[in-house]
Structure formats: structure tokens, C-alpha cells
Amino acid sequence: MSPWQQQPGHQLTRHRVLRWNLAGWILFGLLPPAIAVLDASPARQCWMLGLLALIALCHTVVLTRAHNRVLSPRTYLAVLALVLGATSYLLDGGAAFYVVSLPQFWLFTRTPADAIRLSGAAAALTVFGGTLGQGWSPQFLTGNSVFTVIAYAAGVGLGLGVHRFVGQSNERQERLTAELALAQEELAAAYQRQGAAEERERLAREIHDTLAQGFASIVVLAEAARAATVSDPARCAEQLTSIEQTARENLAEARVLVGSAPVSGVAAGSLATTLRRTLDRFVQDTGLTITAELPDIDLDQRTRVALLRCTQESLANVRKHSGASSVGVVLSEYEGGVELEITDDGCGFVVKEAQGFGLDGMSRRLAELDGELAVTSSLGDGTRVLASLPTHSQD
CATH class of the missing domain: 3.30.565.10 (Histidine kinase-like ATPase, C-terminal domain)
Structure with a gap:
């Protein structure tokens, strides 16, 4: 798969590249052959304009989502290679059109091997079309054909370099994304641990300030009541009453802590x-x-x-x-x-x-x-x- 298609983050960049490539292809690819053929015979004009219209239509289709059902990118590139060969024949050489169209073989293929094979086929057809138009003249061999071969070799080198660079960028992005996801998980776990620790501390403080103090009071009162059982029955009765009240208050506080009662028994104001x-x-x-x-x-x-x-x-x-x-x-x-x-x-x-x-x-x-x-x-x-x-x- 092309590295441009592997990462969703690259889709916006890819669309921008496709738009700029389309603009350049129309301006420097389609228009020059259309203008150059104006002085040719009517039949040649008809063929040239028809081929240019056909490839422009195919390019429009392949840029839309409908290409999955109508025209695949691979088929479009095969048609483009044939059109390049035909226009090279009609113009007695089409190296310039081939050079301008060359980036598409890398933008619309899924693997570098496909790009190399299809762009190579297009280069061969361009050379062959020009040969049919001009014949095997030394001028042609040193001009159109050589320029086409050089462009193909340069395109392969540049395409492989860009493909490798984008692939490495994707790998770095995947690694950073994985590290970010791991960091987010660790941060969420840390927040969870912190929240649990804070909640334990809050409960410990509430228990200390309410239940623990109440139980301590009950113990002290119980000891005093036991000591006053014989010597001061009235005082013992008061302390037993205090024990009962404290126990009831502790029960109310326990209900607050477990969430079955209002947060506080302190009335407003x-x-x-x-x-x-x-x-x-x-x-x-x-x-x-x-x-x-x-x-x-x-x-x-x-x-x-x-x-x-x-x-x-x-x-x-x-x-x-x-x-x-x-x-x-x-x-x-x-x-x-x-x-x-x-x-x-x-x-x-x-x-x-x-x-x-x-x-x-x-x-x-x-x-x-x-x-x-x-x-x-x-x-x-x-x-x-x-x-x-x-x-x-x-x-």
C-alpha cells in the first residue's frame, strides 16, 4: 500500500498534492498538445483533442469515489500510458507530456513496483509512438527518446526517495501515536490512582473526625459509667445516656459515609x-x-x-x-x-x-x-x- 494511503493524517496532504498536480497537468500537460495540434490536419486534430478529452474525463472519474465501481487507478494509468503513446505519435514526440504526467504513476499506485512498471510502460509507448511518427532518425534518438528515458530514470529515483521518506514519516507517526496512547493510558491510570488515594484520605479523615472520635468518647464514658455504677448511680445514668447519644450520632455519621444519608447533619445557618x-x-x-x-x-x-x-x-x-x-x-x-x-x-x-x-x-x-x-x-x-x-x- 502506498504510504500516502496508510495514515489518515496524510489524506489531507495527499488531496492537496493531487489538486496541485491536476492544475499543473492541465496547464503544462493537456494545453500544450491541444495548442500544438491546431496547425495539423483536421483528422489529426480530431484524434488529438479526442484523446485529451478522454484522458481528462478518466482523470476526473478516478479522482472521485466512483472510480471503485467505474475506473480503478490502475486501469486509468494503463489508459494514460496508451494516450501518451498515441499523442507522441500524433505530435511526432511526446516527452514533455510524459514528464508532466509522470507524477501520477506514483500518486495513483499502491506500491513502488506498480509505479515503476506502469511508468516504464508509458515511457516505452512514448518512445515507440514518437518512433512511428518520425522514424529511427538520429535527431529523434538524441531528442525525444533520450529525454523520455532520462525522465523515467529520474522519476524512478525521485519516486523511490519520496516513497521511502513518506514511509519513514508514517513509521515515526505510528510510533509517536503508540507512545502517546501509552502515555494517555498511564496518565489515566495515574489519575485513577490519585483519585483513589484522595478518596481514601477523605474517608480516613471523615472516619477519624466522626466515628473514631465517637468511639473514643464511648470508651471513656463507658469506663466512667462502670466506675460510678455503685458510688453515683445518677451520674452513671447520665453517662449511659451520653453513650447512647454518641452511638446514635456515630450511626448517623456511618450512614453519611456510605451514602445513605445527607452529606451533613449541619442545618443551614x-x-x-x-x-x-x-x-x-x-x-x-x-x-x-x-x-x-x-x-x-x-x-x-x-x-x-x-x-x-x-x-x-x-x-x-x-x-x-x-x-x-x-x-x-x-x-x-x-x-x-x-x-x-x-x-x-x-x-x-x-x-x-x-x-x-x-x-x-x-x-x-x-x-x-x-x-x-x-x-x-x-x-x-x-x-x-x-x-x-x-x-x-x-x-
Whole structure:
């Protein structure tokens, strides 16, 4: 198969080449013989113009899709070779017409071998036609015939060179296309892995901030309730109630995670109410003193959820690590954003040495909303957690 026909990417270039070749063939191939025969006899004029009209019609047909049913390119080239021989006879030499028609033998064949054979046959017919017209004169042998043979040899060399160049271009294109397809597959796989990793991280963060914290609270409450079973039955009953509430909340959060419940249980515009309820539960479970400034601020859903999770994580850290006696929570709004500050008077810690998923999870959650988390603490001086988020339009 011709390299011009192997790659769809070359079809547009091939059509352009065919159009330019057609224009040149009409201008320098068909018109000169038609003009040259005007001074000939009427019979010769009739034959020449008829042959030119025939080959022009065949060329038009072969350029259309109808040639598959009417005229194949190979048949057209055979007719062209006969016409070249006939016009060479009528004009006593047709080397120029042959040279102008020579590219078609490479454009309309499927293999170089076909092009060489058909163009060679056309060259032989051109020489033979001219010989019949002029006879075996030295002038003819040094003119028309030699020029035709030289053109054939040059056409073969040039055609093979172009065929090889186009073939190599096709191979490079196929190789690059295969490499591109492989790169796209690898990129798609990388995106899939990245998406899976991000989803695992999101689920891990949600589980840590909800279910894990709830289970930790249940464990602490259960231990306290067991200790107060005999000494303080009323306190034990309160703690059992807290265990039940926490378990119900964990169940609701589990339904959210598996997609069988709304994304969040935080009602629109109710962050302050939700935070107060969370703080009341914390006081009930731990007995710590909490001071809170929680104005009603209308925030979008993702901002409300992020600030609630930061509060829950901070209170869980206070309960597990700080040994604090009091906690302060301040929610404030400023132009273009909102801040949540949580402080405690506990033992503090070295922030750079902190390990665990909690602080990192809070930071990542805020970063997804273009927010920031600032943690300030030192041993013996308590801890300050400041979450800052830009405000967005209400859902």
C-alpha cells in the first residue's frame, strides 16, 4: 500500500498534492498538445483533442469515489500510458507530456513496483509512438527518446526517495501515536490512582473526625459509667445516656459515609447552634469549664462542616491529651472570612513534634477551602488552635 494511503493524517496532504498536480497537468500537460495540434490536419486534430478529452474525463472519474465501481487507478494509468503513446505519435514526440504526467504513476499506485512498471510502460509507448511518427532518425534518438528515458530514470529515483521518506514519516507517526496512547493510558491510570488515594484520605479523615472520635468518647464514658455504677448511680445514668447519644450520632455519621444519608447533619445557618450543642455534650461528658462566644453567622455548608470538625477534633485532643480545666471557644467574622479560635489551659505540647492524624487532617480540610490552620502551644502554657476560612455565598 502506498504510504500516502496508510495514515489518515496524510489524506489531507495527499488531496492537496493531487489538486496541485491536476492544475499543473492541465496547464503544462493537456494545453500544450491541444495548442500544438491546431496547425495539423483536421483528422489529426480530431484524434488529438479526442484523446485529451478522454484522458481528462478518466482523470476526473478516478479522482472521485466512483472510480471503485467505474475506473480503478490502475486501469486509468494503463489508459494514460496508451494516450501518451498515441499523442507522441500524433505530435511526432511526446516527452514533455510524459514528464508532466509522470507524477501520477506514483500518486495513483499502491506500491513502488506498480509505479515503476506502469511508468516504464508509458515511457516505452512514448518512445515507440514518437518512433512511428518520425522514424529511427538520429535527431529523434538524441531528442525525444533520450529525454523520455532520462525522465523515467529520474522519476524512478525521485519516486523511490519520496516513497521511502513518506514511509519513514508514517513509521515515526505510528510510533509517536503508540507512545502517546501509552502515555494517555498511564496518565489515566495515574489519575485513577490519585483519585483513589484522595478518596481514601477523605474517608480516613471523615472516619477519624466522626466515628473514631465517637468511639473514643464511648470508651471513656463507658469506663466512667462502670466506675460510678455503685458510688453515683445518677451520674452513671447520665453517662449511659451520653453513650447512647454518641452511638446514635456515630450511626448517623456511618450512614453519611456510605451514602445513605445527607452529606451533613449541619442545618443551614446553624453553626452556632450546632457548636453550642457540641460544647454542652463535652461539658456533660468531661465536667470541664467552657466559655464560648458564638454569634449566629450564616455560612455555606462546607465551611460549617469544616469548622464543626475542627471543633470536635480540638475538643477530643483536649480530653485525651491536655489535662485542661477550662476551654475557650470564639467564633468571629471579619471582612471576607471567618475565624474559629479554641484555647485551653492544659499542659501544652511542642507543635513541631506533634504526631497523629488529627492536626494534619484539620489542616488539609481547611486547605481544600483555601483556609488555614494555626496551632500555637508550648509545654505548660496550654494550646491555641485558630482556624481561618474565607466566606462564600450561602447554599
